[in-house]
Amino acid sequence: MQAQAIPPALTGSDVIATARTGTGKTLAFLLPVIERMLKNSGVAPKPGGAQPIRALILSPTRELAIQISDAFTNLSLNTGLRAAVAVGGLSEQTQLNAIRRGAQVLIATPGRLEDFLNRELVRLNAVEMLVLDEADRMLDMGFLPTIKRILSALPTARQSLFFSATMTKDVERLIAHHSKNPVRISIHGSRMTTPDAIDLHLYEVEDHVKLALLRHMLGQNDGSFLVFARTKHGTDRLAKRLSRLGLPAVAMHGDRTQNQRNQALAGFRDGRYRILVATDVAARGIHIDGVAHVVNYDLPQAPADFIHRVGRTGRAGQRGAASTFSMKSERGEVRRIELECKVLLERRTVAAEVVQEANESDQAKTDGTGDSAAPHKHVHRSFRPHRGANQNAGTRPKRARRRR
Numbered sequence: 001m002q003a004q005a006i007p008p009a010l011t012g013s014d015v016i017a018t019a020r021t022g023t024g025k026t027l028a029f030l031l032p033v034i035e036r037m038l039k040n041s042g043v044a045p046k047p048g049g050a051q052p053i054r055a056l057i058l059s060p061t062r063e064l065a066i067q068i069s070d071a072f073t074n075l076s077l078n079t080g081l082r083a084a085v086a087v088g089g090l091s092e093q094t095q096l097n098a099i100r101r102g103a104q105v106l107i108a109t110p111g112r113l114e115d116f117l118n119r120e121l122v123r124l125n126a127v128e129m130l131v132l133d134e135a136d137r138m139l140d141m142g143f144l145p146t147i148k149r150i151l152s153a154l155p156t157a158r159q160s161l162f163f164s165a166t167m168t169k170d171v172e173r174l175i176a177h178h179s180k181n182p183v184r185i186s187i188h189g190s191r192m193t194t195p196d197a198i199d200l201h202l203y204e205v206e207d208h209v210k211l212a213l214l215r216h217m218l219g220q221n222d223g224s225f226l227v228f229a230r231t232k233h234g235t236d237r238l239a240k241r242l243s244r245l246g247l248p249a250v251a252m253h254g255d256r257t258q259n260q261r262n263q264a265l266a267g268f269r270d271g272r273y274r275i276l277v278a279t280d281v282a283a284r285g286i287h288i289d290g291v292a293h294v295v296n297y298d299l300p301q302a303p304a305d306f307i308h309r310v311g312r313t314g315r316a317g318q319r320g321a322a323s324t325f326s327m328k329s330e331r332g333e334v335r336r337i338e339l340e341c342k343v344l345l346e347r348r349t350v351a352a353e354v355v356q357e358a359n360e361s362d363q364a365k366t367d368g369t370g371d372s373a374a375p376h377k378h379v380h381r382s383f384r385p386h387r388g389a390n391q392n393a394g395t396r397p398k399r400a401r402r403r404r
Helices: 004-009 025-041 061-076 092-100 108-120 135-140 143-150 169-178 206-218 232-244 258-269 303-310 328-341 352-365
Strands: 015-018 054-059 083-086 105-108 128-134 161-163 183-186 199-204 224-228 251-253 275-278 291-296 320-326 347-348
Touching: 004 015, 004 025, 004 161, 004 183, 025 054, 025 061, 025 128, 025 161, 061 083, 061 105, 061 258, 083 092, 083 108, 108 143, 108 291, 135 161, 135 303, 143 169, 143 347, 161 169, 199 328, 206 224, 206 232, 206 291, 206 320, 206 352, 224 347, 232 251, 232 275, 251 258, 258 275, 258 352, 291 303, 303 328, 320 328
Parallel strands: 015 161, 015 183, 054 105, 054 128, 083 105, 128 161, 199 320, 199 347, 224 275, 224 291, 251 275, 291 320
Antiparallel strands: none
């Protein structure tokens, strides 16, 4: 990706690059951005001097935006260039102060940037270079109207770099309207594919067997596990159940604060947590070295999400494994994933002892003798028991009403 995208970007051409996750897209646009900022200014800008925003990089998630910012900081050491981040979940004033101190590069998520624009807190009239990273993901998240409004605030005379893992019709239309004679680059084709270095497995299990199967896999395999659940509630619940079983796990999803999300990622990266349970917020752009195993505990909402989930492993020349749990009723969704992603998931059977363990645990919960991982029944305060002889046991009887 870098070998093909950087040369045309350095000449000032618009670039449309399609490549699956883990192919080095970040450096492919950051190096041209830095080169252009330095070349057009003639000399490095003075530290602390007021500078307009000259490059805008849009990212779908906070984590990816922060990751891009960190990479920019490392690449631009001693150049005098500054980048600011505009994302939700972090201090608004801190971000605005960073912009006003003279950031030439703004790395932002669409929602927070549109809010700043609507309140006239930032100006984009001097932008020379636009980068849309993970364009398809931003459109999947419903940001198309927001992105259109942001792009309408930019000068028409600018260079545009579009990077996307898949090329949907919406992405094509957006690019066609906002690029001029672009150079098109496709690594491994524009269709959805999984890296060859990932072993793909499928386990057809009932819902109550999933936890026992995951526990068995953790005992049979070394390394870290990135486990994807479909909902925020399901993510929290699974992480708590694993922790109660003595398995170090942490949850990450959109309702957690940015500090909590940062701590979860940091703990997973440095090995304090072996298991990161996440929604699809962790499926795009988050680079975590050495994820040994990805588990689709719940099926993704769309086939494209499957590609980006499993792409968190098997990166940088390493081999990875991705296992998918599905129920019998979800066979149609599994087939759709295989057809659209051009993959064949190796069917594997669940060991009999795993099913037996799950059945015994499920029965214990039904009988009320399960372990602490089982959810406790809760009686609402407004519940009133039926009348009976023991209804007022242990309470002071009401005084009988006098008859007149």
